[in-house]
Amino acid sequence: AQTVTQSQPEMSVQEAETVTLSCTYDTSESDYYLFWYKQPPSRQMILVIRQEAYKQQNATENRFSVNFQKAAKSFSLKISDSQLGDAAMYFCAYRRYTSGNTPLVFGKGTRLSVIA
Amino acid sequence: KAGVTQTPRYLIKTRGQQVTLSCSPISGHRSVSWYQQTPGQGLQFLFEYFSETQRNKGNFPGRFSGRQFSNSRSEMNVSTLELGDSALYLCASSLARAFGTEAFFGQGTRLTVV
Helix, strand or coil: CEEECCCEEEEEEEEECEECCEEEEEEECCCEEEEEEECCCCCCCEEEEECCCCCCCCCEECCEEEEECCCCCCEEEECCCCCCHHEHHHHHHHHEEECCCCCCEEEECEEEEECC | CCCCCCCEEEEEEEECCCCEEEEEEECCCCCCEEEEEEECCCEEEEEEECEEEEEEEECCCCCEEEEECCCEEEEEEEEEHHHCCCEEEEEEECCCCCCCCEEEEECCCCEEEE
């Protein structure tokens, strides 16, 4: 079974600074998807960024980028120019590469605080 | 376009009772998944429905059940509630059962069992 590990329960960053959230995963499959979701106090999970394992290029979405190391099974999220609105729980998630909607497997999350 | 709507937002029930939670997916989305979120266990997959059929099921007891209607709206039911069922229940909808389709989440139903 696949597992996702987020080793940092809490992180903090100064406004306008850069922070990196860590995620490692375990799978025996070669093709899969990885996601970072943000959950603000409103509780709604919002997709931040996704990465297809077959793509070597790291995904980027505005201030958010990932460092995908397939051999190391590592998938970290970098947030640049942190803003107060970035404060939230961040979840790393894995999904198998298949034609069906296989379940998302989530890590335990990292709570990010942004200090003004 | 309206997002995923979950009702009710909050619910308090007594041990032994049963509860039904509702999820209306984004218009046109035919896949609905349910997740349970607790501080101890994190986010755990309950089940997924597509075209009124359960396609995947997580490792939860039979007290947890669900269904999907022809308009893609979904309900989940928990019978004989236990204190440990207190959690945030999240529903996610997807456009289709395609490769890596993005899941859009609702704001969840916070269930408290007393």
